[in-house]
Amino acid sequence: MYNKLNTLNINLTEEKKELFDKYISLFLNYNENVNLISNNDSKVLFEKHIFDSLAMNLFLTNKKIKVLDIGTGGGFPSIPLALVFDEMQISAVDSINKKINFINHAKSELNINNIKPICSRVEDLPENLKNSFDIVTTRAMADLREILEYAIPYTKVGGYFIAYKSLKANEELDNAKNALKSLNAVLIDKIEYNLPIEENNSRVLLIFKKNKNVLDCYPRKNGLVKKKPL
Secondary structure, eight states, X not given: OXXXXXXXXXXXXXXXXXXXXXXXXXXHHHHTTSOSSOHHHHTTIIIIIIHHHHGGXXXXXXXXXXXXXXXXXXXXXXHHHHHHOTTOEEEEEESOHHHHHXXXXXXXXXXXXXXXXXXXXGGGSOGGGTTOEEEEEEESOSOHHHHXXXXXXXXEEEEEEEEEEOTTHHHHXXXXXXXXXXXXXXXXXXXXXXXXXXXXXXXXXXXXXXXXXXXXXXXXXXXXXXXXXX
């Protein structure tokens, strides 16, 4: 199973493989009582969620970075990234308490010292977190116009926002031109890859670079990001 990660330039040590075995067992047992992902998805946990989470390595060169994972859900991509890259410091944010509870549980059980779970809406994060992360990322969260407004304010100038996307990536990019202009960000790369499953396996990482600071009003509160996207 783990040799499939070779296509992502990841070669796990035996120690790391054992750690992932424990993580997978922990996740599946927890998921039986708390619905983090669907039963169908749990059957392809590695292929659809863990492998996908680690696709960020196709872009990464420096691993000693601060990462903000927005809308982390059950810990994707934050937990797989934290397990592979010990030097990466990851803040995992989600507004749903049961999902953050699982990340705290996994952190304790697996001694994951480089992850910090935060239960909060993105727009309610402390102001001092703005402009402070080398990479901000989100996976399967919302339309690109929305997630750009959530992510770019927390990305440091010269840093990157990485959006995990699939079939509608180009359509969303076309609709996000105004958002990119307003948020002083630019698309610098699109990295395509395939999940090791038979159906609907095409994925893409959209890589955006932040060129300068944005207005303090972003991200807007009171649901305006969703109601009136940029």
